[in-house]
Amino acid sequence: DIEMTQSPSSLSASVGDRITITCRASQSIRTYLSWYQHKPGKAPKLLIYAASSLQSGLPSRFSGSGSGTDFTLTISSVQPEDFATYYCLQSYGTPETFGQGTKVEIK
Amino acid sequence: QVQLQESGPGLVKPSQTLSLTCTVSGGSINSGTYYWTWIRQPAGKGLEWIGRIYTSGTTNYNPSLKSRLTISLDTSKNQFSLRLTSVTAADTAVYYCARDYYKHGEFRLDYWGQGTLVAVSS
Numbered sequence: 001d002i003e004m005t006q007s008p009s010s011l012s013a014s015v016g017d018r019i020t021i022t023c024r025a026s027q028s029i030r031t032y033l034s035w036y037q038h039k040p041g042k043a044p045k046l047l048i049y050a051a052s053s054l055q056s057g058l059p060s061r062f063s064g065s066g067s068g069t070d071f072t073l074t075i076s077s078v079q080p081e082d083f084a085t086y087y088c089l090q091s092y093g094t095p096e097t098f099g100q101g102t103k104v105e106i107k
Numbered sequence: 108q109v110q111l112q113e114s115g116p117g118l119v120k121p122s123q124t125l126s127l128t129c130t131v132s133g134g135s136i137n138s139g140t141y142y143w144t145w146i147r148q149p150a151g152k153g154l155e156w157i158g159r160i161y162t163s164g165t166t167n168y169n170p171s172l173k174s175r176l177t178i179s180l181d182t183s184k185n186q187f188s189l190r191l192t193s194v195t196a197a198d199t200a201v202y203y204c205a206r207d208y209y210k211h212g213e214f215r216l217d218y219w220g221q222g223t224l225v226a227v228s229s
Binding site: 001031032034036038041042043044045046049050055087089091094095096097098099100101 | 153154155156158167168169170171203205212213214215216217219220221222
């Protein structure tokens, strides 16, 4: 299985801060990576696909970058509704594998 | 607007079979662009990919579950299902169904159900 190592596991941020979450794959996954936002009791939401493509209808403060083994999700100015847990997911190999998650909390 | 809704028993006894159904509305499950996927999340843990099915009936399973797992499709009801045999407490989780959009070799889980909690306990 392809292992996805996500960091940090949690972070505290203030509204307006810029935050970056990273995912590292155990082997090259080209750009077969997506990012999801998950709030308790809600369905996870697709944010970014193909490493850097923003899902339709989402604000441009979310962006993704990377290829090969190293990827980042950036929120340029964190808003109150962005406090949640974020996961990366590789779809290069089967089984698909998620990162361990990053919980973004209010400072 | 596409919507997915999981349904099934919330409690299953150890060694028995866990069966869940995902009903898709707002779109056809027969569309060739999509796979249909199950994911789960044990309490306090991260997300685990279970497996997926294509409209042709082709399946991909997580090897860790493959010997106990069946995912099937019912196009007449616009539903797909998960069946997991010989369950243990380790199978206790919130189970999600999702639509997996496939394009140019890439998958993306673009619509998800709200999730359903299944507890394995006697």
